Structures are given as structure tokens and as C-alpha cells.
Amino acid sequence: MPHNLLVDAPEQGVQVLTLNRPDVLNALNTDLLNNLSKALDDAEADPEVRAIVITGNQKAFAAGADINEMAARDLVGILEDPRVAHWERIARFTKPIIAAVNGFALGGGCELAMHADILIAGENARFGQPEINLGIMPGAGGTQRLTRKVGEALAMHMALTGEQINATRALQAGLVSEISQPELTVERAIEIGQTIARKAPIAVRLTKESVRKADDMSLSDGLRFERHAFTLLAGTADRQEGLDAFREKRSPRFNGQ
Numbered sequence: 001m002p003h004n005l006l007v008d009a010p011e012q013g014v015q016v017l018t019l020n021r022p023d024v025l026n027a028l029n030t031d032l033l034n035n036l037s038k039a040l041d042d043a044e045a046d047p048e049v050r051a052i053v054i055t056g057n058q059k060a061f062a063a064g065a066d067i068n069e070m071a072a073r074d075l076v077g078i079l080e081d082p083r084v085a086h087w088e089r090i091a092r093f094t095k096p097i098i099a100a101v102n103g104f105a106l107g108g109g110c111e112l113a114m115h116a117d118i119l120i121a122g123e124n125a126r127f128g129q130p131e132i133n134l135g136i137m138p139g140a141g142g143t144q145r146l147t148r149k150v151g152e153a154l155a156m157h158m159a160l161t162g163e164q165i166n167a168t169r170a171l172q173a174g175l176v177s178e179i180s181q182p183e184l185t186v187e188r189a190i191e192i193g194q195t196i197a198r199k200a201p202i203a204v205r206l207t208k209e210s211v212r213k214a215d216d217m218s219l220s221d222g223l224r225f226e227r228h229a230f231t232l233l234a235g236t237a238d239r240q241e242g243l244d245a246f247r248e249k250r251s252p253r254f255n256g257q
């Protein structure tokens with residue numbers, strides 16, 4: 001049986017993780033989430049990895065949590081669901097994540113895509129939170145991240161009706177930052193990852209953290225965090241290198257210090 005998560009070797013700082021359960025539209029079961037968590041642990045520790053691309057296949061990014069597995073869980077199973085820790089692991093990842101979404105990103109699949117820092121969609125992408133059709137509701141950010149990203153009107157519409165939106169609507173709503181031809185989505189995501197991989201690592205890390213704080217903090221607390229992070233960067237060798245390189249009209253050589 002093929003492995004349910006394909007983990008490529010990092011290339012030019014970017015590692016591609018491919019969800020690989022094509023027979024069930026990449027439905028997210030515990031084993032797949034477990035492997036994703038492990039891959040992120042490894043990527044976090046690997047200095048060669050500067051950004052991650054998560055993708056699926058042309059038909060589906062992921063059509064949600066594995067419904068067959070969910071059906072087998074009782075209340076205790078849900079309360080002690082090991083997948084909760086996996087979602088938290090993904091949210092805690094400090095390096096940039098780019099989601100390259102073709103086809104269905106539904107339920108937990110949409111929620112996984114929303115864990116990414118940059119979301120690129122193929123023209124054929126479909127986003128939705130169809131849990132309501134199953135008598136349940138989103139459980140990994142589909143009422144919270146989605147609302148912050150697209151606003152209450154559309155989030156409420158999607159979560160209460162289960163209706164999907166296409167890539168154009170997702171772009172208009174601010175859920176994705178770019179649309180590409182489906183066959184080029186992964187390539188484009190890698191290109192974005194490689195652009196980020198050439199930047200100063202500490203600045204990248206603090207930028208991600210600071211933008212993320214905008215969801216969690218008041219404006220004044222967020223501004224305070226931003227100012228502290230900005231000040232912290234003043235002491236880095238990479239800041240000096242960036243300023244020197246600009247003034248000397250050459251490309252900077254950042255070394256993460």
C-alpha cells in the first residue's frame with residue numbers, strides 16, 4: 001500500500017508534503033495526520049527546510065476527516081481524539097507553510113489548508129465546510145479561522161449551508177492569495193517557498209509569528225509584539241548583511257544569525 005503521506009527531500013529550502021490517499025479523496029485519518037505531525041517535527045529540526053508545501057492531487061487537496069473513521073468513534077473516542085494533538089502540532093509549526101490546493105478542500109481539508117500561511121488555489125479548487133450535512137460542525141478551525149479570513153457573512157453561509165465556494169470566490173474573499181492553472185499550482189507554491197527560503201530565517205520566523213498574532217491579539221498588543229520582534233532583529237547579523245548588501249548593490253547572503 002502506498003504511504004499516505006509522500007515526503008520529498010528538501011530542494012532549495014522547500015520540502016513538499018503530498019497527501020496521498022487518492023481512493024478516498026485524501027480523507028484525513030489518524031494515521032495520515034500522525035505522519036503529517038511527524039514530518040513537521042522532522043522539518044522543524046532540519047535546517048535544510050526553510051518552507052513547507054502541503055498539497056494533494058488534482059481531484060482533491062483533502063475531502064475532510066475520514067468519515068468512516070469518524071463513524072467508528074464514540075463520545076469517549078472523540079474526547080480523547082489523538083488527532084487534536086496533530087492539529088495543534090500543525091498550528092505550532094514555526095516555518096512558513098504554503099498550501100497548494102487543487103480540487104476539493106472540504107471540512108478538515110479546508111481547515112488544514114487554512115493552517116497554511118500562504119494558500120494558492122488551482123482554478124478547479126472548491127472550498128467548503130460541509131460538516132453540517134453530517135449533523136456535526138467544524139472542529140479544527142472552520143468556524144474560527146474561516147471567519148477571520150473571509151468574514152462572518154461568508155463563513156456563516158458556508159458553515160450553515162455546507163455550500164462550497166470556487167477558487168475565484170475564495171480569492172475575492174481573501175481565503176487564497178493567488179489562483180493558478182491546476183497543473184501549475186504546486187510549481188507556483190514551490191517557487192513562493194523558494195523565494196521565502198532565500199530570506200533571513202529569523203526575520204521570516206518572526207514575521208510569521210507576528211502576522212499570526214493579528215488573529216489572537218488586540219491591535220495595541222499586536223503592535224507591541226511587532227515592535228519587540230522588530231527590535232530583536234536589530235541585533236542580528238542578517239540585518240547588517242541585508243543593509244550592507246543593499247548599499248553595495250549585491251544580493252544578500254543570509255546565514256540565520
Ligand code: HXC
Nearest residue numbers: 023024025027063064065066067068106107108130139140
Ligand atoms: C471518507 C471519503 C471522504 C471522506 C470522499 N470519500 N470523502 N471517504 N471520508 N471525507 C470517498 C468516497 O466515499 C468514495 O469512496 C471516494 O472517496 C470518492 O468520492 P465520491 O463521493 O465518489 O466522489 P464525488 O462524487 O466526486 O464527490 C466528491 C465529494 C464527496 C463531493 C467530495 O466525496 C463528499 O461529499 N465527500 C465528503 C465530504 C465531507 O463531508 N467532508 C467533511 C468530513 S467531516 P468509494 O469507496 O465510494 O469509492 C470533517 C470534520 C473535520 O472533515 C473535523 C476536524 C476535527
